[in-house]
Amino acid sequence: MCSNCDYTIHGRHFHYGWNRDNPPAERVAPSSTVFFECHDSSGGQLTAGSTLADVSSLDFGKINPVTGPIFVEGAKPGDALKVTIEEFKPSGFGWTANIPGFGLLADQFKEPALQLWTYDPATMQPAAFGSHGKVPLKPFAGTIGCAPAEPGQHSIVPPRRVGGNLDIRDLSAGTVLYLPVEVAGGLFSVGDTHAAQGDGEVCGTAIESPMNVVLKLDLVKDARLKTPRFTTPGPVTRHLDAKGYEVTTGIGADLMEGARAAVADMIELLAARYNIAPVDAYMLVSTCGDLRISEIVDMPNWVVSFYFPRCVFE
Template sequence: MAHPFHIHPGTKHFKWSRDLPPVLTVLSGAEISFDLHDGGNNQIRLDNAETALSSFDFTQADPGHGTVFIEGADPGDVPRVKFLELETADYGWTAIFPGFGILADEFADQLPALRMWDLRGAAGRGYLESASPSPPFLGTIGIAPAEGGDHPMVPPMLLTGGNLDTRHITRGSALYLPVQVAGALLSVGDGHAAQGDGEVCGTAVETPMRCRLRVTVEKGGGAGAKKSWCTHGPAIVMAPRETLGAVGGDGREFMAVGVDADLHEATRKAVRGVLAWLGAEKGMERAEAYMLASMAGSLKLTEVVDMPNYVVGFGIPLGIFVDQGDHSVRV
């Protein structure tokens, strides 16, 4: 991924701020490559997997890499960030940390938990047909906020993005962000080899990543302009499915349904249903199932208008299982 515009891991920062100095200035239309530390700032690796969680420093988590000043990007404009290449390292990890995840209170006596993933493409190890059941993507893509002062990397922000953790922002897709300060001051990070919608245990398959993207300024995103639909927050144009290389068999899923007057509790019920199915049908321990659900499952708000109850579905694609066949799932 050699490219004239390159950003190396030493450009990390742990805050969003309009006062961060840019490490690179580019014109609209430029392509930029990045070497990125993972969302844990490379604190968890193959060589220290047995001890990494005991010394994990959360102040070093979720680094952004940048910032990039885009010439001609002014408030009211919209940069289009097109993702051209995303290359994972040969390993990744999924962890359950105290206080994180939709079932955090139910896993307090099983923490911390860590799963290392072999991303070299070897199939047949574990319960995955492929090392990547969904395409790689960047969990963090954001620009500087208009408000002064320092802002945390997490949670994401409405107008400027950040730690969006949206798996559809992958190769071939484009993200639009409304500029808040001159130059936009773009930063990226938090590479994921795979993740399901929801990231239910709090992490996905976290991995260092190399990426290449193109930034193009679309002028005048105000009311009535071409991109007025994204001036109030991030927007995504997803890649055609045939370019993604995701697995999933014939598209069938196992989906548990949670129903409750509280959306949070409905979601918890749906996740518990999938964990129970993975234990009963796939023989998986609960923590292992929880991590698989985090990186391969998909939350769906299937019904949110017939008050007082919400209906939430949580699905696992059947095509990710090595032993998948007509005999293994009753339909």
């Protein structure tokens, strides 16, 4: 729990989709600090005892539950919700899965796969991958946002102009996020917590990990934001930079195909060098490898690069 928080939102207050008519779990004043109990993206369907059969039987109607919503007093359409991400309280358990039909290379990896993780929630030392790999950790909330103005139920899966399933690794402790408000009170929710993720989350999952989150919710009146924006407290890749990177590239006229090529080449490199199954390499790079647009002006071809941190295996 959080002794310095103004409110606690227990895990039983969750919902599966965005809806402006969802009743608020709590009404809070601006500048309130709120403790959220958050679920992982499977909503507890995958646990430390799970097997491949559990991946195949996932109920997608129960994916990405988010805790909330929170009605922030005085929030009106046109304002921005200022979210200061103060602290994460990790659980020590996580999972990564290849889910058939999902992910950047779904056409190449058609069978389910599952990696279960344990880590020390106190020290947050890198989590072991196999016998000699270690993935540096950086907790964040994958889904964080407000309710959209459009009536009805909206899927939690795609990100939206009011936030949602952003999967931005740098929404970590110390970051300040600004979200457009489209409905009275904002109706803010958060969940889908991760212990680590690469930029791109290429296999569709990261180290999915239930954990609790402490956030300060405030208002910026008449901000007129079109989409979310955020400010980080400092460098964003210190947990990965120490020993440099292996980098593959994709070059061509289509950024998506370039991204696919860069990731596929990295999987091939890692599988051969470290004698691991390609699907395991695919899940691994999703947790710590970064997709970057290196060049987008030298028509007709653009360059996408994929950075894999050497510290994982060195």
